[in-house]
Amino acid sequence: MPIYECLTTRGTLTDAQRGSFVESVTRIHCEETGAPKDFVHVLFPELEPGHLYSAGSRARTSIIRALVRAGRPPKVRQAIIQRLWDAYLALTGADVMSVVVAVIDVPASWVMEGGMILPEPNAADEAAWMAKVGRSGEAKA
């Protein structure tokens, strides 16, 4: 976590645009939350052309949907949402009516990465966790 999914119709984004958006997402998430970038995942699922409708008609709406750890202040989420929005529109030139951004909380205790249940989103728990995952990674490597 976090998991950022950018769902588009095939052909909407180029490889270069995906790469640029990943840079933006990763930087935005880390700057706003203070979390390390190691566990920021960005996915680009694609729909077949014609498999998305908005307002009852075929459309090429882009849906950016994130799962993040619950427990951060609302202003952190608001900043992430606004900056994702701005980055995506600047990068793609997408119409303001053809983008959705949703940032959804998931309790840290519902998720495992690196072989361990995630820490709560604060610096102390994260540091302790990272130290353990480092050792665990070495142990299993």
Next chain:
Amino acid sequence: MPIYECLTTRGTLTDAQRGSFVESVTRIHCEETGAPKDFVHVLFPELEPGHLYSAGSRARTSIIRALVRAGRPPKVRQAIIQRLWDAYLALTGADVMSVVVAVIDVPASWVMEGGMILPEPNAADEAAWMAKVGRSGEAKA
């Protein structure tokens, strides 16, 4: 929002069935919630044949999964779920044991569309929001 995902195995639905289901979903959502149709998104992701199992065996289960704004009365959700169910079975002839419908709440403040955080699901907030989005859309167009 709402985002209605109808996930099937490739080859399960025809183009015409997708179009008809979009009409049903959009009508049902708007009738039950009073929301405008402008922001109703319906997506049809597809799995490769053989990539879905139910009860441990390969199956062609259809999974209809919606994200809607939190805050409406339970009876609104129940009506949406029942009507989606009925519409999908009537349209496809799918077996009663091969369909799942889930309608999942997401707080309005977690989502941006039209460049603005979504309003709470009530007529006053929605009208104020739509007026602002209209101006914003013009400004950016």
Next chain:
Amino acid sequence: MPIYECLTTRGTLTDAQRGSFVESVTRIHCEETGAPKDFVHVLFPELEPGHLYSAGSRARTSIIRALVRAGRPPKVRQAIIQRLWDAYLALTGADVMSVVVAVIDVPASWVMEGGMILPEPNAADEAAWMAKVGRSGEAKA
């Protein structure tokens, strides 16, 4: 429900691995929750190669994401997460840093299967529900 999604990049899993993982997921879910296997769905969506990034770089991270009924004790979730983790790594040999497992609650009343809203996750409600679904299935068959 439950819905277990195992999201990978195309080419990550073989057919045989998918089949084996389904066996593990289905067994783990039923053993830990006591739920019948009939409604355990396991899906394998795939991303195009190059459509997933972790820590800012292209990666082949596997994301196992489940929707389960809310209301079970935390230790049930923890056991499911740990056993899914262990099963997936044993099966695939995936690196400990390239797997995410998330098990997310959804209230039973938000979901319909077999034509009926799901029961709360306890043996009495489930037995009553199964008896009704059986009759409903016969009636519609």
